[in-house]
Amino acid sequence: MVNPKQAFKIALGSIRSAKLRSLLTTLGIVIGVAAVIANVSLGASFNQFFTDEIGAVGSNFIIVESKEPGTLGKEEMNLISNLQEVDGISPINSQTATVSYQSSRRHIGIMGVTEDYPEVANLRLSEGNFLTDKDSYSAVIGSEVAEEIFDRPVGNKNSIDLTFTKSNGESVTHRFVVKGILQSPDTKLVQSGIEPDNRIFIPISTMNSMLDENHYDSFFIKAKSIEVVEQTSEEIDDKLGRQFGIDSRQMDNDNAKPYFIMDQVEILEQTKQLSDSLGALLTAVALISLVVGSIGIMNIMLVTVTERTQEIGLMKSLGYTNTSILNLFIVEAMIVGLLGGIAGTLMGMAGAYLAESYMALPVVFPLSKIAAGFIISVLVGLVAGVYPANKAAKMNPTDALRNE
Numbered sequence: 001m002v003n004p005k006q007a008f009k010i011a012l013g014s015i016r017s018a019k020l021r022s023l024l025t026t027l028g029i030v031i032g033v034a035a036v037i038a039n040v041s042l043g044a045s046f047n048q049f050f051t052d053e054i055g056a057v058g059s060n061f062i063i064v065e066s067k068e069p070g071t072l073g074k075e076e077m078n079l080i081s082n083l084q085e086v087d088g089i090s091p092i093n094s095q096t097a098t099v100s101y102q103s104s105r106r107h108i109g110i111m112g113v114t115e116d117y118p119e120v121a122n123l124r125l126s127e128g129n130f131l132t133d134k135d136s137y138s139a140v141i142g143s144e145v146a147e148e149i150f151d152r153p154v155g156n157k158n159s160i161d162l163t164f165t166k167s168n169g170e171s172v173t174h175r176f177v178v179k180g181i182l183q184s185p186d187t188k189l190v191q192s193g194i195e196p197d198n199r200i201f202i203p204i205s206t207m208n209s210m211l212d213e214n215h216y217d218s219f220f221i222k223a224k225s226i227e228v229v230e231q232t233s234e235e236i237d238d239k240l241g242r243q244f245g246i247d248s249r250q251m252d253n254d255n256a257k258p259y260f261i262m263d264q265v266e267i268l269e270q271t272k273q274l275s276d277s278l279g280a281l282l283t284a285v286a287l288i289s290l291v292v293g294s295i296g297i298m299n300i301m302l303v304t305v306t307e308r309t310q311e312i313g314l315m316k317s318l319g320y321t322n323t324s325i326l327n328l329f330i331v332e333a334m335i336v337g338l339l340g341g342i343a344g345t346l347m348g349m350a351g352a353y354l355a356e357s358y359m360a361l362p363v364v365f366p367l368s369k370i371a372a373g374f375i376i377s378v379l380v381g382l383v384a385g386v387y388p389a390n391k392a393a394k395m396n397p398t399d400a401l402r403n404e
Contacts, residue, residue: 044364089221112201
């Protein structure tokens with residue numbers, strides 16, 4: 001009977017004596033494990049990214065957006081602002097305008113906002129001041145607008161011309177003085193559908209006056225804490241539902257409402273679900289490659305058994321039992337799986353690190369899942385080696401020695 005230490009030495013010697021064959025056997029496992037580790041790490045990285053990004057924007061953030069123009073107005077804003085757990089609210093209008101600065105003309109997204117917007121949306125300024133409700137033709141620009149969009153940098157107190165197109169097709173132009181420049185936010189996630197770096201912000205009253213409108217596209221709302229976000233969202237929904245005469249039996253039907261409500265907690269949950277689904281899909285594909293790798297191990301191990309027929313016969317003539325030979329080949333398959341697991345894990349972690357660094361994602365290695373992937377590689381080697389090992393163990397020693 002061969003003890004485990006002897007079995008390991010014999011199996012390792014067999015692997016060393018046929019390096020190319022062993023390398024080809026291991027390669028399938030390496031690729032499969034590397035793919036699993038990389039995909040698991042990337043999935044965890046994306047989850048961490050979205051969690052950090054939404055945390056940077058603020059988890060107590062609620063959005064109410066109209067489905068049709070003219071739905072939301074001052075009356076609806078007052079209903080929401082009077083709720084006990086609402087800490088701040090900013091109405092928003094968005095429009096694309098032609099912006100002229102010196103000899104340059106660009107189409108840029110313009111946001112009509114109130115003075116409360118920076119606090120609600122967690123924005124900071126690098127220069128100047130934000131808009132106040134007393135401002136008329138003042139503007140605050142994003143960092144990209146200031147530095148990159150035009151041929152020359154736009155500085156604080158420079159003038160820009162904004163040309164809007166009204167709903168009737170008529171154009172209206174006015175000159176605005178830049179009052180402040182936004183600091184690029186720490187988060188790279190689009191904040192509630194708005195990327196502040198490449199936007200221009202003007203007083204919402206001025207925008208509505210230029211466009212002959214008196215409604216709002218959306219409300220950005222800040223709840224007093226994350227603990228009351230869900231409750232506040234429900235209260236807002238109830239107030240607006242009553243305001244628009246929605247039947248109480250239809251309040252759970254989003255299609256019956258002329259608005260929709262979304263909060264950062266819900267956005268985070270949906271994003272995580274999407275990220276988890278994508279990660280599961282990619283991991284499933286990677287596991288398929290592991291299965292293919294196990295088939296490769298089985299095929300090459302079968303070839304190995306055939307090549308080592310005389311060796312098996314000699315071992316049996318020396319007193320090796322069927323169980324001993326079975327164990328030898330299983331240990332050899334497990335070592336192949338182990339080596340493939342080590343190499344695949346290192347390759348997968350290196351690949352994930354490079355991908356996450358390139359995409360500016362947080363580098364995350366979920367150790368429990370990496371350990372699981374490593375253990376699976378050893379088990380794959382074990383399972384793939386059982387049939388060839390069993391075939392070797394059942395060889396007739398006389399026939400094996402006669403075979404040349």
